[in-house]
Amino acid sequence: MKLAENHCPDFQSRYPSGRKIVKQVAAFLAIACAIGLASARTYAQDEINVSSCPGQPKIPVTLQIDCSHVSAAADKQLCRPFIQNQACKVFPAYRKITGIKLEQTCPAIKFTIYDDANWPHPKGEGGLALHCAVDYLTEYSIKFRSNSKLGPYDVHELLHEYQIALGPLPSAHVLFGPSMAEAMREVDDVEGYQQRVKSMQDEAQRLKEKLDGEKANRPRMTACLPRPR
Numbered sequence: 001m002k003l004a005e006n007h008c009p010d011f012q013s014r015y016p017s018g019r020k021i022v023k024q025v026a027a028f029l030a031i032a033c034a035i036g037l038a039s040a041r042t043y044a045q046d047e048i049n050v051s052s053c054p055g056q057p058k059i060p061v062t063l064q065i066d067c068s069h070v071s072a073a074a075d076k077q078l079c080r081p082f083i084q085n086q087a088c089k090v091f092p093a094y095r096k097i098t099g100i101k102l103e104q105t106c107p108a109i110k111f112t113i114y115d116d117a118n119w120p121h122p123k124g125e126g127g128l129a130l131h132c133a134v135d136y137l138t139e140y141s142i143k144f145r146s147n148s149k150l151g152p153y154d155v156h157e158l159l160h161e162y163q164i165a166l167g168p169l170p171s172a173h174v175l176f177g178p179s180m181a182e183a184m185r186e187v188d189d190v191e192g193y194q195q196r197v198k199s200m201q202d203e204a205q206r207l208k209e210k211l212d213g214e215k216a217n218r219p220r221m222t223a224c225l226p227r228p229r
């Protein structure tokens with residue numbers, strides 16, 4: 001826009017000159033730009049991609065994490081170790097266990113982490129496996145096992161991603177118990193592996209006792225065998 005030339009002596013005192021307006025607009029744009037850059041930088045820090053691991057220059061599936069919905073700075077610190085464990089330990093463990101080449105269905109998997117307060121899904125879910133993406137609560141992802149020797153990691157939702165590649169299954173958690181135990185052994189979480197095996201043995205014992213109880217209470221049936229001729 002071209003500014004009108006000022007011929008009125010009174011005009012100068014009442015209105016800023018064109019040059020002054022341009023300066024003010026430029027200053028405003030500079031501030032807005034600085035704010036925009038700062039928020040973009042913060043957002044970039046909250047997003048981490050892992051496409052290589054120690055001793056492996058390029059991994060077949062890039063694992064990404066978005067921690068922009070996490071508010072506590074201490075929690076945000078856990079995002080990097082978590083996604084590195086998922087990419088460099090849990091992902092290859094399930095690749096070995098299942099033999100599934102996940103890159104054929106997902107070139108990348110994105111984990112979006114939420115605080116409890118801004119969780120966009122129904123309450124009661126700790127994580128939600130989507131196609132090539134997982135939405136997670138902090139408690140079940142970046143804060144899960146964060147005090148362990150290995151650091152934060154999870155073997156549940158990534159197994160869903162592997163099983164989604166198989167197509168529809170009769171149940172959402174087919175062979176999850178033994179598969180997760182095996183994955184924990186693969187990532188060298190010996191303690192976690194032993195706990196999981198123990199809980200599976202306890203569960204098997206409970207099931208056996210329940211079945212034995214049902215069998216004992218069942219009414220006796222008299223067999224009607226055909227008589228020999």
Ligand SMILES: [Zn+2]
Nearest residue numbers: 156160172173
């Ligand atoms: Zn599940």
